Amino acid sequence: MNDWLDVGSLSDIPQRGARTVTRPGAPDIAVFRTADDRIFALVDRCPHKAGPLSQGIVHGHSVSCPLHNWNIALASGEAQGVDKGCTPTIAVKVESGRILLAIPAELAAAA
Numbered sequence: 001m002n003d004w005l006d007v008g009s010l011s012d013i014p015q016r017g018a019r020t021v022t023r024p025g026a027p028d029i030a031v032f033r034t035a036d037d038r039i040f041a042l043v044d045r046c047p048h049k050a051g052p053l054s055q056g057i058v059h060g061h062s063v064s065c066p067l068h069n070w071n072i073a074l075a076s077g078e079a080q081g082v083d084k085g086c087t088p089t090i091a092v093k094v095e096s097g098r099i100l101l102a103i104p105a106e107l108a109a110a111a
């Protein structure tokens with residue numbers, strides 16, 4: 001497993017908002033903050049047709065994809081309702097107001 005990567009301050013993300021973590025040679029990661037100040041991280045790619053989930057609308061602990069409105073659970077990355085598919089999740093924690101990600105090896109940037 002990897003070290004925790006500091007990707008910024010919790011206060012940089014508005015409630016019901018998201019930020020994107022970009023790394024050369026690796027998939028973008030969307031970091032979401034919910035209205036109740038939970039933080040979640042997903043690969044920024046909808047399981048339907050790769051829509052940018054970071055640009056979707058956060059409601060509860062889900063995000064609606066901006067392209068075709070699938071609802072994706074932030075905790076599991078699973079499409080909800082009748083839709084099927086899953087986007088990878090990334091472990092995240094907040095310490096002293098900083099957001100830390102544990103990016104799995106398969107999502108790490110190419111060396």
Ligand code: FES
Nearest residue numbers: 046048049051065
């Ligand atoms: S690409 Fe996300 S719902 Fe179609």
